[in-house]
Structure formats: C-alpha cells, structure tokens
Amino acid sequence: MRIPVLAAAVVLLSSLTFPLAGSAAAVPAAHHADGSRFDRPYTGFAPVGTVLRRGSPRDAGLDAAPIDAFEQRMAGWEDPSAGAGYLFPGATTLMAHDGVVVERGAGGYAVKYAGTTTELPPDQWVPARTDTLYDLASLSKLFTSIVAMQQLEAGRIDLGTPVAHYLPEFAANGKGDITVEQLLTHTSGFDADPVPSLWQGYSDIPSREQAILDAEPIHPPGTTYLYSDLNMLSMQLVLEKVTGKPLDTLVHDGITTPLQLADTGYNPPPDKLPRIAATEYETSPARGMVRGQVHDENAWALGGVAGHAGVFSTVDDLAVLAQTILNGGTYRGHRILDGDSVRLMEQNFNQAFPGDSHGLGFELDQIWYMGGLSGPQTLGHTGFTGTSLVIDPQSRSFVILLSNRVHPTRATPSTNPPRRAIGVAMSQAMRVAVPGGGPLWYSGQAGGTTSTLSTGPLTATAPVDVDFAAFVNTESTDLLCLEDSTDGGATWHALPLTVTGQGAPPGTPASLSGQSVRAWWHAHAEIPQPAGVFQLRWRYTTDPVYEGRGVDLAHLSVTSAGRPVPGSAALTPAGAWQFLPDARR
Template sequence: MSRITEFLQQARDEKAFSGAAYAIGNSDGITEQGTVGTLFWDGPSVQLDSIWDLASVTKPIAVLPLMVMLERGECYLEDVIAHFLPDYKDTNKANLTLRQLLAHTSGIPGQQPLYQTSPTKEELLAAVRNLPLRYAPDTDVEYSSQGFMILGEIIETIAGDSLDAVLQQLVLEPIGMSQTLFNPCAHLHSRIAATEYCEWRGTTVIGEVHDENAVVLGGIAGHAGLFSTAGDMSKLCQAMLRLGETAEGRFLQPETVRLMTNNQTSSLKLARGLGWQAKDRHDSPAGDLFSMSSYGHTGFTGTSIWMDPEDDVFAVLLTNRVHPTRTSTAIKRIRSIFHNLAFLSVRS
C-alpha cells in the first residue's frame, strides 16, 4: 500500500468520507492512482472509474469555453454583462466585466441559498440579477457562485446553445474527457459516490448534483453540476500542464492558459486566476510544497484538482466528504497533506 493510499485509508477510518479516488502525475501522464473505501457507507467499493460530484471544481472547467471564445474574437475580458444579457442593462451589475466575474472581484456576494425562495430556474436567475453588491468591484475578493451562474448564461448566449453542449464540443471532446458530464443518466448511478442526506429533497443524493441552487437550474450551471472520474480529471490536468495541447491537438493556446492561471488578484487578500484558484501564501489547499505558480480548485463535496507548471506535477483527489452530512471539516487538513505527499511522490 502506497503512503498516499495508507493516508487516505486512515482518513476513511476516521469517517472523513466513505470513499476516495486519486490520481497524481505530470504532463506525460499518471504516475500513481488508487482508491479507498466505498461509494457510500456499507456500499460497493470505489473503483478507478467511479464517478464523483465535482461541486465547485465545475467552475474552472465550465468557463474554459469562454477562453476559446476569447481566442475566436467573440468576447474579451473587459466585456460587460449587459453586452450579452439585456436583462442586466438597468441593474447594479450591468457594467461588471467578465474578468471581474472570473476572478471573484465583482462584488456579487457568495453563499446565497437562493433555492429556498426561488423554486424555478427563471426565479433563481432573477434573484441573482437582484442581489446587492457587497463591495465595489476590484476592491476585494469574495468567492461567488452567483457570478459563475451569470458566466454560464453568457457562454450560452455567445454560443447560441446550452452550456453542456458547448462544453462538450469545445472542451470535453478535444481533451478526450468522455466520463465528464452534467446530469448523469440512471444507468451510471451504480458508479456514482453518494453525497449528503438532503432534508430539502428527503433522500441521500446519488447521481443528482449536491448543490441546491444547481438543482433549481436543472443540474447544468456554471458554478456546479459536473460529474467526473479521477481519470478524466487527470486528462484535464495534463492538457493544462501542456499549455493546451491534447492527444487530439490543441484546445487552447499557451498564452491563454497562462492568462487563466496567473494570479490576477496579487494586490488583494486572496489569490485568484480566471476561473482558477491561485496559490495563497498561507493556508492553501495545495499544501506546502506546490510552488507559488501552481493553481487548481476545490469542491464542497470533497473534490480537488491542483497543477504546478513550474515543477510539472498534478494531483487529483475526489472524495464524498459530505456523506452522509456536511458537518466534518477534516477535508481541509486531508487535502493539504495529500498534496504534500502527491508532490513528493511525483517528483521522486
């Protein structure tokens, strides 16, 4: 048993999650992968092809089409919301830019349980439009799922198609991510890790997005909703470390990958790229050894991916830490130690 598997098994024994899958490697491929535990307590064993609710790891993936559109000349980072979405024309968000939305510097507040008072997609999107701004744009960083809901709408408007179809065409197919999708079909549910017992839904959630706002949006949104495997996440990490190059060709230019992944908020309290988390100097989920040029994202369900272009390392960790409840906070420490172990394993 590898040191990583041993560590994750210990975390499982301490009830941090019922199961986990991981993959680590570099731009050439996976150097180590493994699984521990079960898809739910007393359920079937986790397999390498088990499927996980990515939660907010959806965010940087869902906005990759926007970078393709930027390369095509269909948008640029200082375009404002109202340019694409007329319903925003007379709101306090009309002149917020794509850059501000992507870097979480728009002032739109996060952590908004809009589903509680907005039971339909139309009502929830209207509630997003009507949110007050928490601060003046570009003066602070506040993680905002609501901003990524808007980005999902903008991508659909530019493409004239649904977000899932656009993502499939521009990102998932070029990278070869055949196991990544919104709203997995019922025949896949036996491969999917359980998340939380949801009082709102009256059941333990398996195969439906955990995020309640995303449920109201039909399971397809810019902030949450994707499901995937450790293998597919590894393909994404390799493509990013190769600066957009895939086995099939290229899905982004190197300059665009660098633009997305560089720290855009160095003068503010939290480090953010465009869609991606950059590495904060202290208390980063990437742990202690990944370089300051590394980037990635975490998800509320217990998921994370992290890449280091300086040292050519990636690490994928997919767990169901919200099963059966979201009360445990052990994943914070687990992620940091996992990333330290992953870095040393790949670099050794």
C-alpha cells in the same frame, strides 16, 4: 481497504480508462534528468505530445516512500474506527508527474448510508473504485472558465467589457460596471451565495435565472475579493447568450468530446449510476439520499446545469484535463485552448488582494489545500463535496483527490488535511540535489513541531563566519533560523543572515521561509566577537496549520580566521532532521 500503491500498481494502473502511451519504462532515463528535481523547475509548457502513461514512482524518477506514506494516511481517513481522524466514507486519488501516472488508488465506500445516521446493510455497501464518478461541486467552475476562455479566443467576449454589454438586464441594482474579468476572478462584489437561495425563493428556472440577473452586489466592483457562486452563475448566462447554446452543450462540444472524457458531464445517465458516489441525505429540500443528481441545491434548481456546480467526473478524466493544461491546451492532437489562454489562467489578476491570487477561473498559490506544490503558478480548485485538483507547471505534476465527504451529511470534518497531504507527498517524492554535489540535511516535519540541528560547545578567539546553502519550501510562518547560545543552550538568539541567490529575501533577515521561489540560497552570518564558549543551531519550526515541502540544508561551514572551528562539523539532530548522504531527497 485502500491498497498500497506499489503493491497495487499492476491491478490499478492496468485498468486506466484514459488512452495510454505505453509503459513509462520505455522512456529513456535522461527524460527525467531534470523533471524529478523539485529544485530545478521547468519553464513553459510540457511538450505538446505528452500523453499520460502508466508507471511507478521509480519510472518517473521519484521516491516512492512519500507516496506510500500518503496511501497509508488515506486509509486512516477512510476508516470510521479512526474516530476524529475519519474524514470521508470513500475517496479516489491520482498523482502524475511528467506524464507518468505514479499513483491511482481508491478506498472506502462510494455508498454506505441510507439516512443521516443509518447505514445500509453491509452487503449493499458500494466500494469506491478507481473509476468511481464523483460530484465535483465547485471544480465545475473550471469547466465554465475554460468555455469562457474559448469564447474569449473566438472574440465573442472580452475581459474588460461590462457584463451588461452582453446581458443588458444584468445592469440592474448597480451592476453596470462589473466586467467579465471580475466574474472570473471573484472581484465583482457579489455576496457568496444568492439570497434567497434559488431553490427556496423562486418557482421555476426562468425566475431563478432572472434572480441572478437581479442580484445586488454588496461591494463596489474591483474593491475586494469575495468567492461567490454568483460569479459563475452570471458567467453561464453570458456564455449562453453569446453562443446561443446551453452550458452543458458548450462543455460537451468544447471540452469533453475533443478530450474524449467519456465520464464527464452534467446529469449523468442512469447506466452510470452504479459507479456514482452518493452525497448527502437531504431533508430540506426533501431529496432523500442524493446520488446521480447534483448535490448543490442551487444547481439542482437550475436543472443540474449551472456555472458553479453540476459536473460529475472521474480521476482519469480529470487527469487528461490537467495534462491538457500542462501541455498548453492540447492533448493527443486536440486543442481546446491556445497557449495564451492557458497563460492567462496562470496569471495572477488579483495582486491587489494578497493571499487571494487568482487566474481566470483557476485559483493560484493556495497552500491551504495545495500543500507542498503551492507556488505562484500553481493552479487549482476545490469542491464542497470533498474534491480538489492541483496542477503544478513548475514540476509538470498534478494531484487529484475526489471524495464523498458529504455522505451522508455535510456536518463532517474538513478534508483540507488530505488535500494538502497529497500535494506534500508529490513534492517530497521529487528529489532535491545539492549545488555542486554532496550530502544534505532534510526536514519535512508536520505542523506544530520544531526540529533542531545543533553543534556542541565551540570556542574561537577571532570573528566567526557561518555559511550554509538552504532550499526552503515552507509556509511564510514556518521559519528556519540560525541561532547562537552562550549559556550552554539555556537561551538562544537568532543571527541576522545575508542571503543571496534567485529570489532571496532582501536585507538581513533573522529567518527564512517561503514557497515563491524554488531555488537554493546561500546564507551567511557573522559572530564578530565570540564570547568564550558558544553553540550554534539551525531551527525549523512549523505552526499547526499548513506545511510546504520542507527545508534542505547543505554545505554547513563554521570558520574562524579562515579555518574550520574545531567540533563544528559534529551536529546533533533533534526532531525530523534526516541526514541524506546521497542527497536524493
């Protein structure tokens, strides 16, 4: 059973395993004056001394309702009686804002099955806990990437240098021009996975490493984006060559030891097994129920230490790593990266491949799992076992979802809905305030729905001007339109808008959308010749796929000859529109 966040705050947060700086209640309220505003994004890193501390959403200046609602949804995703809504046996989550851990919960079971369909006796089920260790799967790539940035700082590697400079054998099969940068941004031209797989096609670790060196790309380097495990497998070999140390040692010495991440690493020791979530029951290879060993077969074939997979961790350890990134590479006085390296991780190197934004190691601006926190600077990654990490520098927030969705089989529904939902919850917990003050209308609706905000019948004999302020944080295909009707609402037509403000769309768009700018826009529309009786409505429509934070509207004004059109202030909401008189949503 997942305990609601506020009811569980004392129980859950009192057992945090990372070092805390005390209660957030001791932090002056002014500290959160801007941080709790989603429409007033931060620039630059968090103060270097920021240390994670316990607190409630209210302590961080947040609205607890979206966070509570997320907790309730998580309970459903962990419940087998939910039918198609059941996504994973167990999961652990953590949300933090401005250095305050505002949610940390666990539900379901870390171990429940004995085989692909056989459950263990209930007395042998192991509940998921807030300190459960999970197989991170491809979140491991972030650790490899951080080590790569450390070697970049040390001058041992260079982004523009061909990989073959460090590993001459890598030049085989047309790879001589692939650079370090292309490995870190998945633009090398490699296929998604080694073919044949490392565990099937080769008898020992040396032959498997040779297979990585011999791999043949399927595209010329730099011509396409294709996410590939071979990139980080190759990066591992580079790092081990230039340092003379194995990857697990580099991660231990360069990341987990200075940050005191006691539960993070490859091949966890036996004494941690009671806290480790099980993954898949595997018949090919015949490994049985996998628990405490890496799930990924290619990483397993390399002894559990691989550039693309193999790291186990907890939400607490990952929280420290995320805050380190927000701090510009430092936590509690221990620096693992300099600020320039962190900026490179936030910089989009893949502008030639729209939709596949990527820094060095980190993915950027991927709404399909970042949800409402998505934006050009938002960093993150997912893992096949059901894991995700999203770091939003603009709000100094991060969210973590760790699950065992492959337990007992990988043939399970996508975990992208909860991945998005935790990001949406965090974004909606931060308030938006109207420029100049005043109430607002807010819609944060689900996918595949429409909300309308309509006037009654209006009349005017002179040209009509419509003005409003809009804060729009939506997927590009989730549109806000202003429409008019002259036939009693039977048909509606979008009015062209003139939009001004930071990052406003050019020209006269018929609709507004987007997550690239967190700023209020002023929109203006004209009806040059009103045709007798007319109506207006603001319509917000989402497609069934992804959602952002939503839409806020304020300062709605309908005037003719400089005077308000009678009746235009009386608006009828339908769908998810909410009137917020204190404008704190």
